[in-house]
Amino acid sequence: MIQSLLIANRGEIACRVIRTARRLGIRTVAVYSEADAQALHVALADEAVHIGAAPVRESYLLGERIIAAARQTGAEAIHPGYGFLSENAQFAQAVIDAGLVWVGPDPSSITAMGLKDAAKALMADAGVPVTPGYLGENQEADHLAQQAADIGYPVLIKAVAGGGGKGMRLVEQPADFAEALLSCQREAASSFGNAHVLIEKYIQRPRHIEVQVFGDKHGNIVHLFERDCSLQRRHQKVIEEAPAPGMDAQTRESLCAAAVRAAKAVDYVGAGTIEFIADASEGLRADRIWFMEMNTRLQVEHPVTEAITGQDLVEWQLRVASGEPLPCGQDELAISGWAMEARLYAEDPAKGFLPSIGRLDAFDLGGDVRVDTGVEQGGTISPYYDPMIAKLIARAETRDGARSRLARALDGSVVWPLRTNAGFLVKALTHPDFVAGNVDTGLIAREGEALMPATLPGDAALARASARIGGAGALAGFRLNGAARRTGRVLVEGQSVDVQVARATGSALAERPLARLLVTEHGRSWQVAPWRATWGGAAVAGNGAILAPMPGRIIAVSVAQGDKVVKGQRLITLEAMKMEHGLTAPFDGTVQDMPHEQGAQVQEGTLLVRIVGEEAE
Structure with missing residues (x-):
């Protein structure tokens, strides 16, 4: 077994890996940027190394600094977590070349599955069903338009090197194809350095179903059943569950067998996920589920698989990387109960899900659920990284039990002063279609307003x-x-x-x-x-001393000294805790004092405006 491990990541996944490593008696090394000097993963690790400035390109994406940190601290192995360098074949090879253990698949497997078009061709050769579409090299606009017409609208244009919903466009009619293609190619070139696209048939009622696979260095490959990740907002997963609702035993057997064939086609070692898209217009059927892509890393949603199988997938990763065989054979794995995971983000649904950053003055995610997080009360959500606060995972014997338990935990969550998507998640979990298991990837887009807290x-x-x-x-x-x-x-x-x-x-x-x-x-x-x-004790006399309710910055002044105002009229807009607070007149009167101008920083209790009532004039 590995004795020392560097985690080339931050936040929730770094803390997750550290906890399992500690249980196994493995010494852990964290890396951190300037913004993360006080982060939880730094505090949890046995040792920590500063690797650069806050932006990821100056810290967490600098593979050479991470390898140098491993050498400096005597770490034997590097675990990449997810995101950042986790699916970077060049980094994986550099780790191996440095004489370190790479806790992940062989670089050749990462390369083989890294480009969507090549991966689909490889899967088709391996007998894995793939979505109807065009994967060719000819990228001329006229040729692609003809391929789209042959496939039949609606179609999806997808960047071959894409991910996370970027470099993807839905086209519903031929007249929109040319503009959508140019837009997709620009975004793909900007985000991934590769403008190459493929064309896919768009599934009208799609469900996103994925299978967890695991291989070792002895040629063994198993699956740990499926997860349903269909509840999505703008192609980003919101709530995941395992098993998939409506999945019968025969369809599950066919789907999971296809996933194992996919993993075997690239001699896969370690944790991986085979993602499929299903046409659920007639329920889940084996002949209407197609390969979409493979993620050659641990997934964000891996805890729901752990919850229904009783396995620790990070422990599996560490054991396999150490050369051990898989801890379980296929016949030793079974589904027990149901699990759901929600991603709690620091974002404001009322403001288009804009990130809400700053200090967590109050933070309590108590409840009968598992909480995977990379922050604690007093910690900070930084503008430099993904604003996920935590993952909440509920398990019960039934789907409705897991759903209800997760909704209760989110309903009672306390996060202040940052905004979160907890209310939005509760609305999604209690939506009639989700309760009934009638979920597809378009649910949130259709029901958006009804899900707003x-x-x-x-x-x-x-x-x-x-x-x-x-x-x-x-x-x-x-x-x-x-x-x-x-x-x-x-x-x-x-x-x-x-x-x-x-x-x-x-x-x-x-x-x-x-x-x-x-x-x-x-x-x-x-x-x-x-x-x-805020208004002082002047209600009886008619005088209004309007004080700043919290520290902030005046971003707008709507009146001037001497102006006549009416009750409810906005006087000043204060920006505090990344939110705008409009302060209004408590009654009709005249502006007597206006001591601060736009742009001024004020402390709590500072006089902002004084209104004199008509009877006092």
Whole structure:
């Protein structure tokens, strides 16, 4: 067994590999960029080496520095994780040439499966069904257009060196082909340095199903069954599960046998995934499932396979790289239960899923699920890398049990002040089509608006928050002998919100009012403050001192001193925590003080605007 291992990666996968290595008694070495000096994977490893600046091209993609770090620390082997250099045949060969153990497939296997057109030709020769299409060398626009016409619209134009949804265009009619081809070729050349494309028949109700395969250096190759990765947004996987819903035993046997043939065709060693596309318009059938591509590395979604088989795939990787045979034969592997994985990202669905970066002041993913993460509370989501916070993996005896468990965990997740896609994931998991297993890769595109989470907490959550923060401002207009309900007013991240609160017995105010409260609902968190915390105690007199609810930068000033304003009119826009907060007039009046200009940095509690009510003028 390998005694020391360098992980040529960062974040969640680096932490994942380190944990298994530690269990096996293997010394671990982390590498890190300037941005990751305080990262969790650095803290977990036995030793860490700085390899460069924050941008990946100046650190994690510098193979020579990674190999030098392995030599410097006496590491015997290098595990590439996924992404970065994991499928770079030149790097794999350089590791081997340096006398180190490469925890991955042979460089020739990576090369053979690296180009989609060559891989499909190879698979066809091996008896693996491939999607109807054109894989030829002739890249003349007229020739490609004719091939598309022969295949029949709609078609997909795909970069042969593509991945992650880049270099891919759907064309539904001949008139759109020429423009789509040019666009695809430009993106392919820019992203992969290769403008070569192939043409594929577009499957109308596609499902993305993949098979986990594993080979050793003794000629053994097994499969660990299938995963369904059909729930996707813009070709990026969102929720994965194993096994695939609707997969019968006969279809599974045919599919997995084809995956093993594919792996054998390239003498595969280590962990790999054979990806297939299925036409699910008539359910899953063996004659309507075709090879798409092979990923010559460990997949992000490998935990769902681990959950249903009881195997540790990273341990398998390390044992195979050490020269050991596979830990299990095919007849020793079986499916037990159901598993689902969701990728929790620091991104804001309300803003087109833009990344949300910064410090994690609150971070709690508690629940009855497995959590694979590369960050902890107090850590930072950097603008330089993928904004994935964690993977949540739920296992149960049934699909609905796993689905419900995962939804509950996401629903209760607390992340602040960053935005996450947790609410979006909960909506997806509870969508009727997903619940029924009627999933295809177009579900999210069709149901996008229905999957958007709320932008404010619900009435009940706000009412509870109003009661807890208390204070006269939060309960403006309340009378002790008044109606059974009264209106309160709170600030939700600078936005004024009226709340209907049921009248409590006795005093309506909290005994110890809070200055602010973190409210979490359906996987999204908001900071709620009393109305008086921002507007000051001037509601009765009619004077309004508008204070910054949090540190930030003034990005827009909509009024000037002396202007007449009306209640609800926007006065200033403050950018804080990567979000915009519009501060509005609490009542009709005149702008008396405007001490700061656009661009100014302000601290929490800083006076931004003072409004004088009409009766005070």
